[in-house]
Amino acid sequence: MKGHTVLLCHLLLGVQYVMCSDHELYEYLNMTEPANRQLYEFKLHHKKPIGILTTGAGQLVEIRETVTLNSDAFSNQYFINLLTHNNAERIPERNVHAKGGGAYGYFEVTHDVSEYIKSDVFNGIGKKTPIVSRFSPVTPNLGGSDLVREHRGMAVKFFTKEGNLDLVCISFPVFFHKDPIDFPSFVHSRKRNPKTNLMDFSMHWDFVTKRPVTMHAQLWLLSDFGIPNGYRKMNAFAVHTFEVYNKFGKRYFVRFNFRTNQGIENLSTEQAEEIQARDPDYFNRDLYNAIEKKHFPSWTLEMDVLLLEDVTKLDYDPFDITRLWKKGTYKTVPIGCLTLVQNPDNFFKDVELSAYDPGHLVPGIIGGVDDLFRARRFAYRDTQVYRLGVNHNRIEVNNPLYRKVYNRDGVPPVRENMKDAPNYYPNSFNGPVPYVDPNRPKDKFVIYSSNAVDLQPAADFYNKILQCEDQRERLVNNTVTLLLPVSPKLQRRVIRLFSLTDENLGKKVETGLKKALHMHPHPPIIHTLKFIVHDKHAI
Known part of the structure; x- marks a missing residue:
């Protein structure tokens, strides 16, 4: 210069x-x-x-x-x-996961998993597949804080030769409920009060106590895992049990898990609160800067595997997304490594216009067999049609490598709009035709879910997943903080649910709440929130 x-x-x-x-x-x-x-x-x-x-x-x-x-x-x-x-430059923001960041990268196969799954993207050691990934907290609006206490999303789109594969994951290995009819109410209870337009913890706790099935994921939320130290240092789980099959048509049941290679780190409430005061975009900034500095974040993709014959011998429901699989009942198989190497050139074009759908699957993966997964197949597409239009899969960031469809027209982009090919099926004029997958299992696997509430998985989390009394104490303190603004009657209901989960946990929450109320007779303003490093093999 x-x-x-x-x-x-x-x-x-x-x-x-x-x-x-x-x-x-x-x-x-x-x-x-x-x-x-x-x-x-x-x-x-x-x-x-x-x-x-x-x-x-x-x-x-x-x-x-x-x-x-x-x-x-x-x-x-x-x-x-x-x-x-x-x-006219704004589009509807996502109802949940509105604020987020993303990046491009690739997935490389490192292990032979052909014994379990025939999908081309996961077979051939050394094979690389381009991906785009989006990370997000759940409740904040587009201008909200990254540092809220909640589960976070990590959605990955694989651009495979067999179509787009979307693995839509969260930072907890369990979800809050299993009945899809609960999802709108679950979201509303964690968003804003329609009268005050403020976050309302009475709504939050009322829903939890009315739907005790949420207790397991609720404890993950209240623990150290509720605020990871940025997106790079958290695991991500597809949660559902997927039905997959190999090239011989043999059926398996798997759970897909992304394990961070940066090591798990979490933030305490106090540390997150301090960071939020100076940088509410901390997570997005951390991801962007790491990639620009060529400290490319990566995750190992694994799958936990159950055989069909194993399923009939288990003493728990492996398709229940509100619980973990019991150790010793399954085997874990590494698949490959996902690495992020490029920030988007334009955030709106590559992140805001990205659209993920758990129903986007490839040969070899039939999908989750539980009711919530079936509902998500419909709901995710419907929300993208509302937000981006019926041709959202023709937007550049979502565009598959290969597509032949009978869908035409609609709000742009339409791209080539299938030009002069026939627009109906079946036809006699050489329009696109379906293929036959000879390996796909011919019989359909159906499960029936129980309505019973099992608090044992939540108790196991408190007593076994949390590894020391310091972690348990922080969970209690975080619970007390979120309980302070709600009514005494609702506080008692929450303590009752915690006591049913674990008697000692209930007593600690009750004692902590009494102490906090004595110190703060008027409920304080609730802020959402030492680096806490976890053994990556602990979860």
């Missing part, structure tokens, strides 16, 4: 122009985190303006059209184009 470079330093009360030397700019670019220097790096890669300014229709913009004062503004097509586009 030659001469001086002008840096624009935006201050609260205006814009100050600061002259700095080449050396100072060099230091800025080499010492500042990647997210903050993005604009300067763009300029370094583009020595001159990247082109002539145009309207959306490609009309060249003359410099006098960039000002409207004392002119006929409504004859200025550039001005009209800017203003009207600005009015």
Whole structure:
């Protein structure tokens, strides 16, 4: 570089122009985190303006059209184009998982799993498949905080030769309920009160006590695992038990799990609270900066495997997504490694427009056999149609490697819209035809779910998954904090449920609540929240 470079330093009360030397700019670019220097790096890669300014229709913009004062503004097509586009540039945000980040990468097969699953994407050691992944907390709106206490999403789209495969995972190995009819109420109880438009812990605890099946996942939420130290340092679980088959048509049941290779780290309530005060985008910033620094985050994909004959001998329901499989009843098989290597060039195009659907499967994977998975097949597609339009799978970030369909038209993008091919099936004119999978099992596997509430998995989590009294104590403290604002009657209901789960746990929550109420007779404002490192093999 030659001469001086002008840096624009935006201050609260205006814009100050600061002259700095080449050396100072060099230091800025080499010492500042990647997210903050993005604009300067763009300029370094583009020595001159990247082109002539145009309207959306490609009309060249003359410099006098960039000002409207004392002119006929409504004859200025550039001005009209800017203003009207600005009015329409928002799309509906996701009802849940609205705020998130994402990245591109690849999945590499490291182990031979052909004995269990015939899917091409998981077979052939060394095979690499491009992926795009999105990470997100559940309840915050687009401008919310990354540091809330809750489970988080990690959705992965594999662009395979057999179609897109979406594994839509969460940071807990269990979910809150198994009846799909509970999902809208579950979401509403964790979102905003329709009167106050504020988060309301009375709604939260009322739903938990009315649906005790949520207790197991609720304890995960209240424990150290409720706030991971960024997306890179958490595991992710597809939760459902998937029916899969191999090239000989033999059926297996598996649970897919992503294990972080960065090591599990969690934040205490106090630490998350401190970070949130200065950087509510901490998770997204951490992911972006790590990739830009070439500290590429990775996860090992494993599957826990049960044989069909094993299922009939178990003393628990392996299809119940509110409980873990019991150790010693299954085997764990590593599949490969997922690595993120590239940040999106444009967040809206690559993250906000991304659409994941657990019903997007490939040959070899039939899918989850429980009722909630079946409901998600419908619900995820329906929400993407509402949010992005019926052609959301033709948007670039979702576009499969190969597609031949009879669907036509609708809100763009339509791409080639299948050109002049027949638009109905069956037909006699050589439109696309289905294939026959000779390996797919011919008989259908059906399960029936129990309505009984089993609190034993929750008790096992408290007594076995949590490894020391410090972890249990933090769970109790987090519970007490969230109980302070609710009514005494609801507090008693919560303590009763905790006591039914584990008598000692109930007593600790009751004692902690009495102490907190004595210290804070008026419920304090609830903030959502030491690095806590966990053994990656513990869960």
